Amino acid sequence: MDFFVGFWNNLDYYGEYEPIMEQMTRAEAEKRLTDVSNKAYFIIQRKDGTNIGLTVYFGQSSESITIGYAIEPSEHGKGYGTEALQLMVDYLFLTKEVHRVQADTDPENKVSQHILEKVGFKNEGVSRKSSFVRGQWRDEYHYCILREEWKETRILTKTA
Ligand SMILES: CC(C)(COP(=O)(O)OP(=O)(O)OC[C@H]1O[C@@H](n2cnc3c(N)ncnc32)[C@H](O)[C@@H]1OP(=O)(O)O)[C@@H](O)C(=O)NCCC(=O)NCCS
Numbered sequence: 602m603d604f605f606v607g608f609w610n611n612l613d614y615y616g617e618y619e620p621i622m623e624q625m626t627r628a629e630a631e632k633r634l635t636d637v638s639n640k641a642y643f644i645i646q647r648k649d650g651t652n653i654g655l656t657v658y659f660g661q662s663s664e665s666i667t668i669g670y671a672i673e674p675s676e677h678g679k680g681y682g683t684e685a686l687q688l689m690v691d692y693l694f695l696t697k698e699v700h701r702v703q704a705d706t707d708p709e710n711k712v713s714q715h716i717l718e719k720v721g722f723k724n725e726g727v728s729r730k731s732s733f734v735r736g737q738w739r740d741e742y743h744y745c746i747l748r749e750e751w752k753e754t755r756i757l758t759k760t761a
Contacts, residue, residue, distance in 0.1 A: 604644060604652045606630045614654075614671050618707035620734050645672065645685045653681060656689050665701035665745075666693055683716045684756065690720060690746060691757040700748040705741045707734065714742065722746045 608614050609625050625633070634642060639661050645654035654672035668689050672682045693702050704722060706713040714724070722744040730738035 602627065602631065602634075605634060605642070605655070608655055608671075608673070609633075611673075614673055616671070616674075616710070618710040618713075618734060618739075619671070620732065643689070645670075645681060647676075647681070654685065656685050658689065658693060661697065661699065664699060665703055666697060666699045667703045667705070668693070669704070677712075682712070683719055686716055686720050688756045690751060691754045694748055694751050695754060695757060701745050702751075704744045705732075706744065707732070708740050708742055714744070717744045720746065721750050723750075 606625065606627050609622060609630060612621060615621070640657065640659040642655055642657045644652050645656060646652050653676040654670065656668060656670040658666050658668050660667045668686075670682060670685055670689070672685070690702055693699060702722075704713075704717055706717065708727070718724075723746070725743045725745050728741045728743065730740060732739050732741045
C-alpha cells in the first residue's frame with residue numbers, strides 16, 4: 602500500500618505527458634485499489650524485490666481491454682518498461698477472452714510509442730485534442746495489438 606500511495610502522489614512518475622492526478626490520502630488509495638470493477642493494478646518489481654513501477658488494465662469489454670504503465674524515473678532505460686508491457690500483454694491474452702489490447706499515448710511520448718511498437722502494437726490513429734494534460738488539450742495516439750498478432754507468449758507460460 603505504501604508504494605501505491607507514494608507512486609500516485611509523486612508527479613515525477615507520470616512523466617511529462619500524462620495528466621496530473623489529484624493528490625491522494627492513504628484511505629483514498631485503499632478505496633481505489635479495492636473499489637475495482639473491471640480494473641486491476643499491478644506493481645512492477647525487480648528480481649531483487651524492489652518496487653519500481655505500476656501497470657494497470659481497465660475498461661474490459663467483450664472484445665478489448667486498455668492498459669497503462671509507468672516506471673520510476675531512476676529506473677528508466679533499463680528494459681523494465683518493455684518487459685512489463687510484454688508481461689501484461691501475455692497475461693491478458695492468456696487469461697481474458699479479449700481479442701484486442703489497447704494503449705493510448707501522447708504523440709510526443711516517443712519512448713512509450715517505441716516500446717509499444719517493439720512489443721507488437723500498431724498505431725490505429727489519433728483523437729485530436731482529446732486529453733487535457735498540464736494546462737492544454739493534447740492529441741492522443743491509439744495503439745492496439747490483436748490476439749492474432751500476439752501469436753504466442755514471450756514471457757509467461759501457460760500452465761492449464
Ligand atoms: C514509457 C516508460 C514506461 C518506458 O519505460 P522504460 O523502462 O524506460 O523503457 P525501456 O527501458 O524498456 O525501453 C526504452 C526504449 O525507448 C528507447 N528510447 C529512449 N529515448 C527514445 C526516444 N526519444 N525516442 C524513441 N525511443 C527512445 C530506448 O532506446 C529503449 O528502446 P530499446 O530497448 O529498443 O533500445 C517510462 O518512460 C515511463 O514510465 N514514462 C512515464 C509514464 C508514461 O509515459 N507512461 C506511458 C503512458 S502511455
